[in-house]
Amino acid sequence: MDLHLDFPVRSGEYEIGKTPFFMAMDDLRVATGVDGGKAHAMLQFHNFHLNALNEMAEKSGEIKRLINLYHGKNKQLFQKRAAAFLERPVEKSLLPQDVNARLYCVIAKVFSPFTVFAHSREISEEMPKLMQAMDQEKLSEFIADLDSSRFLSELQRDCLKIYPRIFDAELPLRPALFLDLTGNTEAEKTATRVSSQDFSGLKDLYKDVVEILSRQLVLVAGINNLLHRADANSFKSIDGGTLSNLKKYSAKALSEKFKYLDDCWFKVDMDAYNLDMRNAIAHNNVNYSGVDQVITYTPSGGHLEPGSDKTMTFLEFMRLLLVAFREMHSLHHVIKSFFYYKYLIHDRRASK
Template identity: 35%
Template sequence: MNIMKCFECETCSTHIDCRIGLSNRDIQPFQFACPSCEEQITLNVSDGDFDLQGATDIVDFESPFTGKNPFIDLHLDFPASFGEYKMGYTTFMRVSQEIGHENYLHLNERLNALNYLYPKKRELRRLITQYKRGEVNTFRKTCKKLLNIQLKSDEKKDVLAALYTATSIMSSPFTSHKHNRELSTKMPEILDYLDFSHKEKTRAFFDQIIKTNFLTTLHHECLSLYPKIIDFDLPLRPALYFDYKSLSNDKISGRVSTADFDSCSNLYKDLSEVFSRLLTLVAGINNLLKRGDYDLFNDSVRLNKKKEIIKDLASLDNFTNMDFGKKVECIDDSFYHIDESAINHKLRNAIAHYKYEYEESAQMIYYYPNKEGMKREKLYEISFLEFLRNTLILFREVHSLNHIIKSLLFYAVIILKKDI
């Protein structure tokens, strides 16, 4: 269903023609910037009620729209267009034409899964907290009540199994199941192989990541991201759409009908931090596979021109502190395919150091990642929607790599009988 409205900006009195495509979400918080003064306007639709802030509703406006006023198309589930008003050519109609009916049905299933999960986000956060604190009794009850997951026993392996079922449900609208299933079967085989062929170093690797608490801390950091990603169900909805749209000639473009960059930038930063630390596990396992020693990186990256060992690559421990942007290239011929499109360390650095500007009406992010003293010269830009797409892909990478943690934990508990 679509609703046509005309709003008058409270700040600059501009009249804005608006077409609002409604979705199945029970509460629909729209947000956009006044095209003329950038002031934020919000519109909350719930149970047929409209709550408008930053603008007033003009009751007797000209319909159909004449093109005299700026036009804003809004839809929470899909990228809306920045273009001109075309009567009848709604966002829903355009996207279902672009991706086809079957794809649309699949996308809609995922959107419905979000509609089901997002009202539970507080309880989902509680579930993760209960696991992290080791409160097995309450964790067991929450699993059953919230997601109908039954713990087989209170043993660590069964608690872990329930936990991973929960995170799999929480991530299901955002991820590709097939990719994760592959990793879930491949990882235990890899660990079996390593424990057989390089037993001493493999066991030492386990000892190191357990003794230093690295594995547990990193696992907990990963887990915290699941309730967080559900918190961002609204801005990530239009990013899902690009799983279906072929992008051969087309760039990611379109309007996001809710939230703004500032509210989403921390999530990207958090995902980047965790991803960067996860690369330590990938590097350690890769070094074991390639050279039988988790500390030993390939000579082509480990040695400088004078054939001296570069400090950051002298051990896995040193590698952990390396710059995020440099880590991937130090993992030679990785057993795990790292999706490099997930990594934009320039943007991550710019966010971390507040070196960006956001133009809300055009939904463009301008960032300056280079160290340039007081000047800001080298400018990069990315649209808000493309940024959200990057965030989604980065979450998928983190979720995939969490399957490596899963295998390491199960191996430690079941085979190595470690108490973690």
């Protein structure tokens, strides 16, 4: 039977009174140093998110259809269905900026239990300021390149494919959300258990999120180059050599991309990028024990010489997936800002 757990649960024999809720309360007090009243209030906040998650999980099929409808030709139907979902008046405008705005209202509502509102708000507020500070002609060239190559639209589409899949991981993500309260401490390395949902159905989700992050870093690098050197294709010299353009940057291995982000405007969360796990999943060098909920993976497996194994608990993996999804979601706000710039400024200038 699948465990439907909102908190990490200790393995071993049950002791009277030590329910998952009260054990979580103890973990919270120890990790944060707060008293019982404060810990209870924090758990109530956690419960608020879980209730919102319950509501959205029940509508996961409708959400998937609505996101798919955004890509269809019938934008009027999308506006109608989105308005009904949001319980708002129908937006009659079919201008791309208005259709996009409604899409991101849906995403904000649906995925709020998984995301950090302050992170999304910060990027949404800062991106227009950053774009205003750039050389406008060079920024327009950058947007035009992203548009003509379909890089931006395809990246947006792939991000949108990930969102509905997050509900496939909804049960084991619940205890990972609890670690927001404890500060992501050693609690995730203890003998805790989460939903017994099989790891094999979720490992590719992490790999796919990281692949998208690798492509999103191209946008981060382009903006960084515009801010520092007034040209999206101008990189800082490293070890006596310089990348000539973003195309070459995009072809770099993910592990190589970070060093080219000098004094970066975006604070990359390196906790989202477990490259050893990503590589092991990509090469099918991963084994999972459902009995003790431990993942064993071999980053350099597949060679004649056997590689060294590493281990990770299922709870640690779910926390990793959550952090990676949040990073992808934050950078999706960069995509959103680029589209607004394209629709409201770049396209209008080009039509004159």
